[in-house]
Amino acid sequence: MATQHLSSALRAPAASPAYPMAKPGYGKRSAPDQQARTRYDFALLPTRERYVAGFVDHLPEGAAMSVKTLAKQLPLYGQQAISTALTALSVAGHLRRVRCAVVGAGDETRWIFRTFWSRTAHDNEWWNTYLATEKAARAAAPVQVAPALGAAPPPPWAPAEESSPPTLVGPDTEQALDPTAVPHQRTPAHAPDTEPPPPATGTAPATPHAAGTSPAYLALARLGRDDHRLTLSADDCATLEPQAAEWLARGVGVDYLTSALTAGLPAKVDSPVGLLRRRLNDKVPPRLPTAGSPSPGAPAPARHLLVECTDCGRPGPPQALPDGLCRPCRTAHSGAAENSPRPSEIADVKAHMNNLRDLLKPV
Numbered sequence: 001m002a003t004q005h006l007s008s009a010l011r012a013p014a015a016s017p018a019y020p021m022a023k024p025g026y027g028k029r030s031a032p033d034q035q036a037r038t039r040y041d042f043a044l045l046p047t048r049e050r051y052v053a054g055f056v057d058h059l060p061e062g063a064a065m066s067v068k069t070l071a072k073q074l075p076l077y078g079q080q081a082i083s084t085a086l087t088a089l090s091v092a093g094h095l096r097r098v099r100c101a102v103v104g105a106g107d108e109t110r111w112i113f114r115t116f117w118s119r120t121a122h123d124n125e126w127w128n129t130y131l132a133t134e135k136a137a138r139a140a141a142p143v144q145v146a147p148a149l150g151a152a153p154p155p156p157w158a159p160a161e162e163s164s165p166p167t168l169v170g171p172d173t174e175q176a177l178d179p180t181a182v183p184h185q186r187t188p189a190h191a192p193d194t195e196p197p198p199p200a201t202g203t204a205p206a207t208p209h210a211a212g213t214s215p216a217y218l219a220l221a222r223l224g225r226d227d228h229r230l231t232l233s234a235d236d237c238a239t240l241e242p243q244a245a246e247w248l249a250r251g252v253g254v255d256y257l258t259s260a261l262t263a264g265l266p267a268k269v270d271s272p273v274g275l276l277r278r279r280l281n282d283k284v285p286p287r288l289p290t291a292g293s294p295s296p297g298a299p300a301p302a303r304h305l306l307v308e309c310t311d312c313g314r315p316g317p318p319q320a321l322p323d324g325l326c327r328p329c330r331t332a333h334s335g336a337a338e339n340s341p342r343p344s345e346i347a348d349v350k351a352h353m354n355n356l357r358d359l360l361k362p363v
Contacts, residue, residue, distance in 0.1 A: 019073065020064045027062040031096075031118040031130065041119060045092065048077060052085040053094060057119050065115040083311070087333060090310035090324035093121035097308040097324065099315055100137060113308070128318040131305045216244035219254045220276070227262055229269040236273040243280040250287045260285075 021027065042053040055074060056065070064070075067086070071079040089095045096116045101109050116136070130136050217237050224231030232240070247257050260283050261276055269275055306315040311329040320326075325333060 019059060020069055021060075021062050022064040022066075026064070026113050027115070028056070028059055028065050029114045029116050030061060031116045031122075033122070033126075034119045037119065046088075048081060049085045049088045049092070051076065052082060053089055056089075056095075056117060087311045087325070087329075091333065093123060093127070093323075094118055095310065095324065096127055096131065096318075097310055097313075098131060098136075098305045099308055100305050124322045127324075131307065131318045136305055214241060214245065215254055216248055216257075217241045219257055220244055223258065223261060223276075224272075226258070227265065229265055230262065230272045230276065232272055232276070240273065240276055240280060243277070247280070247285060250285050252285050256285075 037057070041057065042050040045053060052070070052074065056070075059065075067079050067083045070086075071077065071082045074082065077085070086095060090097075094117065097113070098116060099111050099113050102112055116131075122130075220232055220237045220240055244257060248254070261279055265275075305318070307318045307321045307324060308315050309321060309326040309329055310324045311333070312326065314326045314329075316326065323330060
């Protein structure tokens, strides 16, 4: 029978699951001009709004801010209560939902959605001024993470490393961590004491395109099939390939190159390679800008933010959505606030109902 050995050492506390982050283009963004965090933040808000505001204020940048995600993380309230609390926080000046159009490759326009959050409440004039600035547009734009300088990509034979969840470091677990981490060792392609094998004879140096496969080479090789007067040998195509590649690098296509080389040929061509070399030098086209590249000196297109109604999601300019609400939702919210019963009225109704229940009891 196996003996169970019990250790008196304390176990490390289990790491709490990380809060879900939003997809690129979504999530939380912190607004500027915020005061330092204190214990009296959101003290003037009702209990539910203060609870939700304190949770949202501690979320990291880019955290998911959808009603469904917040309701999963806050067990005291459901989705409807969270939605109502976010609407109240928007009216109080702590929150604005925005969308921004971003032009990608090939003039493809897509919308990104952000939720600006401020611990310090601001009025409509401050929010309208901030959301109209280019700083707010840059904050709403997705962040492109650039690779570290000098960091080389891993070789193709290196296995992909699995990302492990972050470990919470506390006073009890600090000594258990290894103070020095040993980096992964990679075996070099050739041992230092061995010489690489000599290259095989007759092999050409590595080029971006293999011999005879570049677009410029193929365009020159097809000239003889289109017109027998321009028949070229393999050496002739390899000689003229750099000049033809320069044409393609300037933004022209293979069809343009072919028509420029074959137009107006004489009845008899004694030296096809000499004629094509002369035409490639004399008729070199101007360099054309690539598609989507702005012309030099042209101002960059300004990105304008559209504010979304916190309640229904209807977009509009910041001036048309005071308190972050559209007109129908603002009317409904103000009407509900005006028609809400006072605490004394609620107590009177409860007392009246208790009196009715006492009267209905059998004697």
